[in-house]
Amino acid sequence: MALQAASLLPHSISIRKNGKSNASLRETTFSGISTSNHPAGEFSNYLIRSKEFRRRELPLGAIRAQTATVDPAIDQTTTEGKKTARKGNVIITGASSGLGLATAKALAETGEWHVIMACRNFLKAERAAKSFGITKENYTVLHLDLASLDSVRQFVDNFHRLGRPLDVLVCNAAVYQPTAKEPSFTAEGFELSVGTNHLGHFLLARLLLDDMKQSDYQSKRLIIVGSITGNTNTLAGNVPPKANLGDLRGLAAGLAGLNSSSMIDGGEFDGAKAYKDSKVCNMLTMQEFHRRYHEETGIAFASLYPGCIATTGLFREHIPLFRLLFPPFQKYITKGYVSEEEAGKRLAQVASDPSLTKSGVYWSWNKNSASFENQLSKEASDAEKARRLWEISEKLVGLA
Numbered sequence: 001m002a003l004q005a006a007s008l009l010p011h012s013i014s015i016r017k018n019g020k021s022n023a024s025l026r027e028t029t030f031s032g033i034s035t036s037n038h039p040a041g042e043f044s045n046y047l048i049r050s051k052e053f054r055r056r057e058l059p060l061g062a063i064r065a066q067t068a069t070v071d072p073a074i075d076q077t078t079t080e081g082k083k084t085a086r087k088g089n090v091i092i093t094g095a096s097s098g099l100g101l102a103t104a105k106a107l108a109e110t111g112e113w114h115v116i117m118a119c120r121n122f123l124k125a126e127r128a129a130k131s132f133g134i135t136k137e138n139y140t141v142l143h144l145d146l147a148s149l150d151s152v153r154q155f156v157d158n159f160h161r162l163g164r165p166l167d168v169l170v171c172n173a174a175v176y177q178p179t180a181k182e183p184s185f186t187a188e189g190f191e192l193s194v195g196t197n198h199l200g201h202f203l204l205a206r207l208l209l210d211d212m213k214q215s216d217y218q219s220k221r222l223i224i225v226g227s228i229t230g231n232t233n234t235l236a237g238n239v240p241p242k243a244n245l246g247d248l249r250g251l252a253a254g255l256a257g258l259n260s261s262s263m264i265d266g267g268e269f270d271g272a273k274a275y276k277d278s279k280v281c282n283m284l285t286m287q288e289f290h291r292r293y294h295e296e297t298g299i300a301f302a303s304l305y306p307g308c309i310a311t312t313g314l315f316r317e318h319i320p321l322f323r324l325l326f327p328p329f330q331k332y333i334t335k336g337y338v339s340e341e342e343a344g345k346r347l348a349q350v351a352s353d354p355s356l357t358k359s360g361v362y363w364s365w366n367k368n369s370a371s372f373e374n375q376l377s378k379e380a381s382d383a384e385k386a387r388r389l390w391e392i393s394e395k396l397v398g399l400a
């Protein structure tokens with residue numbers, strides 16, 4: 001089983017039809033790694049260099065003093081009737097491991113955030129929070145299985161019972177099934193990757209939008225984690241199978257895989273492609289949210305590529321040789337590796353840094369670990385496709 005890899009190329013490369021590329025030298029990326037006997041098992045990787053996380057420039061003293069006294073969920077009002085700063089409330093899906101857990105830790109340890117860890121495995125999430133030293137007053141675990149729309153609705157009800165405002169929502173959880181030969185399905189019968197990564201989050205974000213509208217927090221944000229693998233304007237995004245939503249005929253037919261296709265474009269099932277397609281949906285959804293709601297609500301909608309976090313559970317279903325070689329390959333050969341801790345700080349930055357409030361942006365980090373607004377691929381920035389995806393998705397999740 002040969003390991004194919006890696007040519008050093010700039011990150012902002014655009015692949016043109018004639019095979020030529022135009023490269024800017026803002027960031028460096030490596031091409032993918034793949035196992036030769038399993039084309040669908042290829043996964044791309046990217047060079048990200050580390051740098052210290054820029055901490056929020058907020059009046060920490062004032063916020064800490066506040067959190068020591070009363071319930072952080074409730075706005076404090078001075079005798080003059082002026083609101084004082086309060087702890088932010090952030091929901092992070094998939095906070096039981098990997099990027100979500102690292103982000104939960106990065107936000108919680110500032111003392112300025114209460115993190116609602118929205119996880120399908122309650123005990124795992126509790127243990128993870130404890131082992132990461134997240135202190136009790138800074139987090140709550142709530143059950144959420146994104147592969148069940150009933151569970152999403154139940155989660156929203158349970159969140160409302162907490163009586164907390166919602167200031168930031170981070171849609172982070174994902175499944176990736178690169179070696180699956182057959183599709184598996186969510187409770188409602190949607191192909192699992194798109195059903196979980198896109199449709200579950202779509203319903204969640206739509207149901208929680210009113211809560212965010214009502215929040216009086218100084219900077220409200222809705223973040224949907226994207227990926228370079230869905231962006232075919234990069235070399236990594238050109239590693240087969242490439243993301244392609246086609247004319248959305250499979251999605252419109254319900255992704256049920258019975259008499260219709262389980263793939264968004266109506267094609268044959270491919271687990272790696274289904275994941276990449278779901279990430280395109282995530283990035284399109286963020287932009288459609290921005291177009292529909294940013295002006296009216298002031299909420300900043302954003303997506304990001306956190307870097308190649310080669311050690312996370314995302315690769316758990318990959319073949320053993322890939323899992324063995326992928327992290328050292330990223331660390332020592334491509335140097336494209338980014339640690340879970342560093343990636344968590346990046347996502348925490350998008351959630352909370354006062355300099356990243358712009359809406360409609362897909363954030364990435366350059367070799368100096370400085371954030372920049374990245375270009376999405378043609379498909380991942382197709383406004384008409386985003387509109388149709390929105391309309392079909394709201395029918396599938398029962399909102400229209």
Ligand SMILES: NC(=O)c1ccc[n+]([C@@H]2O[C@H](COP(=O)([O-])OP(=O)(O)OC[C@H]3O[C@@H](n4cnc5c(N)ncnc54)[C@H](OP(=O)(O)O)[C@@H]3O)[C@@H](O)[C@H]2O)c1
Pocket residue numbers: 093094095096097098099100118119120121124144145146147148171172173174175196225226227228305306307308309310311312313314315
């Ligand atoms: N790793 C990378 O190189 C990379 C690169 C670009 C983007 N990303 C993105 O980063 C995000 C986090 O991935 P990761 O690398 O941190 O992987 P991970 O460690 O596997 O984390 C995924 C999380 O999603 C949760 N999850 C899966 N299915 C769920 C469901 N049905 N309901 C609720 N939660 C569910 C998992 O819960 P359990 O703990 O119960 O399994 C886990 O907490 C994903 O959106 C991924 O696309 C990752």
